[in-house]
Amino acid sequence: MTLLRFSSRRTIAAVAAFAFSAGGAAAADITLNVASMNDPFGPAMAKIAGDIEAKTGVALKVDIMGYGELMTKTSADFAGDTGGYDIVTMDNVLTGQYATSDQVIDLKPLIDRDAAELALDDIYPAVMNSLGGYEGKQVAFPFEGYANVLVYRTDLFAAAGLEPPATMQALQAAAIKVTDRDKGQYGWVANGQKGPAVAQDWMQYNAQLGGSILDAEGKPAINSEANVKSLAVYKEFFDKAAPPGAVDYDWGGREESFRQGVAATMQTWSVGAAAYGNPEQSKVVGKFAVMLAPPGEGVPPKYGVGGWGLSINKDIAPERQEAAWKVIKYLTSAEGQKALAEVGAGGFTRKSVLADPDLVAKFPFLPVIAASFEKGDGDYRPRIPEYPEIQDILGTAVNAVLAGNADPKAALDDAQARALELF
Amino acid sequence: MTIDTAAVAARPPAPGLLARLFPPDEPLEARRRLFLILLTLPACLYVAVFAVYPAVRGLGYAFFRYNLLKPQRNAFVGLANFEKLWTDPSSHAAIVNTLTFMASAVTAEFVVGFALALLLWRDRGFNRVVLALLLVPVTVTPLATGLMFRGLLTPDYGPIGYFARTLGISAERGFLGTPETALATIVVMDVWQWTPLVALILLAGLKAIPASVLEAAAVDGATALQRFVTIVVPMMVPTMLLALLLRLIDASMVFDTIYVTTNGGPNDATNVLMIRAVKEGLEFFNIGTAAAISAFMLALVGVLATAFFLLIDRYERTVAP
Numbered sequence: 001m002t003l004l005r006f007s008s009r010r011t012i013a014a015v016a017a018f019a020f021s022a023g024g025a026a027a028a029d030i031t032l033n034v035a036s037m038n039d040p041f042g043p044a045m046a047k048i049a050g051d052i053e054a055k056t057g058v059a060l061k062v063d064i065m066g067y068g069e070l071m072t073k074t075s076a077d078f079a080g081d082t083g084g085y086d087i088v089t090m091d092n093v094l095t096g097q098y099a100t101s102d103q104v105i106d107l108k109p110l111i112d113r114d115a116a117e118l119a120l121d122d123i124y125p126a127v128m129n130s131l132g133g134y135e136g137k138q139v140a141f142p143f144e145g146y147a148n149v150l151v152y153r154t155d156l157f158a159a160a161g162l163e164p165p166a167t168m169q170a171l172q173a174a175a176i177k178v179t180d181r182d183k184g185q186y187g188w189v190a191n192g193q194k195g196p197a198v199a200q201d202w203m204q205y206n207a208q209l210g211g212s213i214l215d216a217e218g219k220p221a222i223n224s225e226a227n228v229k230s231l232a233v234y235k236e237f238f239d240k241a242a243p244p245g246a247v248d249y250d251w252g253g254r255e256e257s258f259r260q261g262v263a264a265t266m267q268t269w270s271v272g273a274a275a276y277g278n279p280e281q282s283k284v285v286g287k288f289a290v291m292l293a294p295p296g297e298g299v300p301p302k303y304g305v306g307g308w309g310l311s312i313n314k315d316i317a318p319e320r321q322e323a324a325w326k327v328i329k330y331l332t333s334a335e336g337q338k339a340l341a342e343v344g345a346g347g348f349t350r351k352s353v354l355a356d357p358d359l360v361a362k363f364p365f366l367p368v369i370a371a372s373f374e375k376g377d378g379d380y381r382p383r384i385p386e387y388p389e390i391q392d393i394l395g396t397a398v399n400a401v402l403a404g405n406a407d408p409k410a411a412l413d414d415a416q417a418r419a420l421e422l423f
Numbered sequence: 424m425t426i427d428t429a430a431v432a433a434r435p436p437a438p439g440l441l442a443r444l445f446p447p448d449e450p451l452e453a454r455r456r457l458f459l460i461l462l463t464l465p466a467c468l469y470v471a472v473f474a475v476y477p478a479v480r481g482l483g484y485a486f487f488r489y490n491l492l493k494p495q496r497n498a499f500v501g502l503a504n505f506e507k508l509w510t511d512p513s514s515h516a517a518i519v520n521t522l523t524f525m526a527s528a529v530t531a532e533f534v535v536g537f538a539l540a541l542l543l544w545r546d547r548g549f550n551r552v553v554l555a556l557l558l559v560p561v562t563v564t565p566l567a568t569g570l571m572f573r574g575l576l577t578p579d580y581g582p583i584g585y586f587a588r589t590l591g592i593s594a595e596r597g598f599l600g601t602p603e604t605a606l607a608t609i610v611v612m613d614v615w616q617w618t619p620l621v622a623l624i625l626l627a628g629l630k631a632i633p634a635s636v637l638e639a640a641a642v643d644g645a646t647a648l649q650r651f652v653t654i655v656v657p658m659m660v661p662t663m664l665l666a667l668l669l670r671l672i673d674a675s676m677v678f679d680t681i682y683v684t685t686n687g688g689p690n691d692a693t694n695v696l697m698i699r700a701v702k703e704g705l706e707f708f709n710i711g712t713a714a715a716i717s718a719f720m721l722a723l724v725g726v727l728a729t730a731f732f733l734l735i736d737r738y739e740r741t742v743a744p
Contacts, residue, residue: 068705068706071706076491078491078492079491079492100493101492101494184579192600192689193685193689194686194687194688194689194690195686243578244588244597244600245577245584245597245600246579247596247689248597248599248684248688248689262580385493388706388707392706396691399688400691402689403596403600403602403689403690403692404602404689404690406690
């Protein structure tokens, strides 16, 4: 009698526990950790987190960081296989590194599976490739695309009788003409600081002038004739048209120089364009225009593409990967992109969003971005695994020319030798 | 079964845990030593696990080509990383700049700091207020210091930089943008920030000098300079060496200020070992190269610390009555 009574009670408890557990599992929510760069899309993503949860059933914890911290934390997470972050915002220049180090999952199978709902034709091919495509893999889905554009002061150009520059040579001539050192007015500004800042800016100008960091076989060709010439042009810009402090500017200094009216022209990522019209940040409100970045004379126009994709950590559980993919699909959809744009994300990937009447009214420069993406080039900064080291090598070489008056060819010859050691 | 109660009663009680650890018949000193060893064991284990082991392992990485993101290339390379430290132009410049910075900044901080300490020696209300104000820079992070000076010194619109450029005091590109003046400018920033700390340390040493000794010397007719040379300086030597050592160690690891102002430029003019180490380790994830740089810096600091402690010890042995 006693044994029977005990067994019955245990059975009842076990059944109850199972029922409770099954019910709990069915109702459980997933919270994903996102490692986000502190570009405008980071705060924007955090702002619409509630909507994201409502649309996807997934809560997001967005960890917004500076570039260095983002690289350090995510790389440590990947290397240690700790799975601390589920979704990572990936700088497009790191595509090759992500693709060859087995850090994130290849999204291609998921893209193929859900192709019907992704409206892939709506995404610019240059953006799709640049922000995550690498040798047949898609290690990130395009999330926030940036176009390299030229911003210039319409009032100063009009006063000088200048037309918007259609070529790099015209830009240089205009910049020199507009420069008046006695008045503290300079015609142009770019990054000159040793390191990533000067390297990235020079690579952009280099591409526009017909240069390339790699040869057709994907090996360094840093000291090519075209590159040497473009570096000489870049130095001439600095010597004749840039603010004196530009040799030490990074992105902050460069942007501030234009916003404060010190520099009349600047090539920049489109993500910052809205700030120039903000009276709280800018002294050039109503005095500037955004246009396509001018190519060198005789050089077929290609426009720099940069920005960020969304990657899924390979170390997280399959159900978390599926939830992450669900979030990515929403954030990169036309609906999600528009929601992000409306709260100031600043980046774009889709044709329909860039043509949206409401957004165009709010951001009149969107057609320029659209035109840039049509002929986009995301490889002027080579997205190979060795990119960080090459960037550093170039940063040293170009800065040596600007600040140390080194000979362009000698500097690039040295850079070439150092780059070859990486392969 | 029967129990021999008498035998049980006669059996001595089993020794307790403490008695087994500290046998009563052992000498007191031995028991004390063992007790102290047991007390420090947790701390030693902590240090061994979280300090010694990582340091040794980190040193081990210095002999490998080891990249976190490119594991397929990892291999033992012996002393190649250390060789590269000397042969690579950028790394070589970093060594030279680091040593130059250490010597320049610490010397300036010591001289100015000692002067400040002498000025503030008298214990007066005004001096205490001045000392409190002087310590403000020490409370500012080096990162904030760098950002502040960058704003001040930019030749385009900085309050100092603009006028310096306009008046021809600085080059057109400003103090930080000109290779010839960039490192010196970083030194000035470091001196501004850390001299008060040196002054504070030296002031503590000055206040420890017995007033009676100085008064007696004055009564005996010694001049201020004689008292300074024959009493103050000799009695201050240990404190001086300590202040110098602390600053040298800190100066060898200068990073934040340079990172936010020049990032090692212009043209490697302010490239220092810590900039190289952070770049190699946290940007490129070349752990082997970064470990070699760290090992070199550790050796440098170790040599300095050893030399200074030997100097202090020798001085105290020589001067002590």
